[in-house]
Amino acid sequence: MPHFICxxxxxxxxxxxxxxxxxxxxxxxxxxxxxxxLLMSQHKKEKRHGDDRAMVQARTRFLEAGHxxxxxxxxxxxxxxxxxxxxxxxxxxxxxxxxxxxxxxALGEEGLTLxxxxxxxxxxxxxxxSRRNREAGLAVASAFHLxxxxxSCQAALSVFAPLDPGEARRVLAPGGVLIKAYPLEKHLxxxxxxxxxxxxxxxxxxxxxxxxxxxxxxxVRGNIHLDxxxxxxxxxxxxxxxxxxxxxxxxxxxxxxxxSTETEFGVDVYRRDNSGSF
Numbered sequence: 001m002p003h004f005i006c007x008x009x010x011x012x013x014x015x016x017x018x019x020x021x022x023x024x025x026x027x028x029x030x031x032x033x034x035x036x037x038l039l040m041s042q043h044k045k046e047k048r049h050g051d052d053r054a055m056v057q058a059r060t061r062f063l064e065a066g067h068x069x070x071x072x073x074x075x076x077x078x079x080x081x082x083x084x085x086x087x088x089x090x091x092x093x094x095x096x097x098x099x100x101x102x103x104x105x106a107l108g109e110e111g112l113t114l115x116x117x118x119x120x121x122x123x124x125x126x127x128x129x130s131r132r133n134r135e136a137g138l139a140v141a142s143a144f145h146l147x148x149x150x151x152s153c154q155a156a157l158s159v160f161a162p163l164d165p166g167e168a169r170r171v172l173a174p175g176g177v178l179i180k181a182y183p184l185e186k187h188l189x190x191x192x193x194x195x196x197x198x199x200x201x202x203x204x205x206x207x208x209x210x211x212x213x214x215x216x217x218x219x220v221r222g223n224i225h226l227d228x229x230x231x232x233x234x235x236x237x238x239x240x241x242x243x244x245x246x247x248x249x250x251x252x253x254x255x256x257x258x259x260s261t262e263t264e265f266g267v268d269v270y271r272r273d274n275s276g277s278f
């Protein structure tokens with residue numbers, strides 16, 4: 001799957017059994033789990049909080065329990081009308097790959113075979129992704145410095161992840177599509193009310209993305225009901241609130257026996273604007 005590029009010289013990387021290498025002699029070992037580390041040291045400072053093993057495991061349990069099934073279905077519906085067999089789907093900030101792997105498998109069952117790439121700054125997340133899908137090409141890298149060949153992907157996915165529109169546009173082929181998911185105003189509002197005295201709704205992101213034309217937008221709303229403390233903790237750990245909350249405030253939520261809270265997602269489809277240059 002020759003889509004990755006060397007982070008040093010930007011030459012195309014060739015996959016070998018245990019490494020990737022470029023024509024200029026730079027090589028990068030593949031981890032036993034299958035991913036390759038293409039994160040340059042000067043870019044590591046962009047990491048706010050890498051998803052550690054506990055966070056990845058919590059998110060995996062929560063998602064596989066089906067609590068975000070509505071979002072999974074909305075993402076599939078958003079991408080299905082656009083894709084063609086043989087397309088390359090790049091998951092930017094892929095985490096453990098739950099959503100992109102779901103798309104990959106569902107479309108494959110419909111005869112729309114894709115190639116799947118995933119980029120994330122967390123090694124633990126990519127280890128989990130590789131267990132989920134051994135065919136995906138996976139790289140440790142920043143969303144702001146994608147080690148991906150220009151115009152080599154026809155579709156890109158960004159779910160609750162940092163996104164650089166310029167980089168996303170660069171790696172997409174002319175006419176390529178970007179599917180972006182984000183939390184809406186009241187997403188997990190009741191969860192936050194269990195923790196904080198003063199609660200603020202989420203702010204919607206600016207829908208304008210430089211270099212893209214928004215083709216469609218949809219909203220997915222629902223409620224989830226968690227009946228065990230483990231499920232509540234898993235949800236809490238997969239949010240940014242967990243690591244920003246004091247131990248005292250964490251205990252407020254982790255000691256309640258059950259929780260019902262809102263889920264609200266926005267899913268936008270963008271098409272790459274072919275005018276201008278990168």
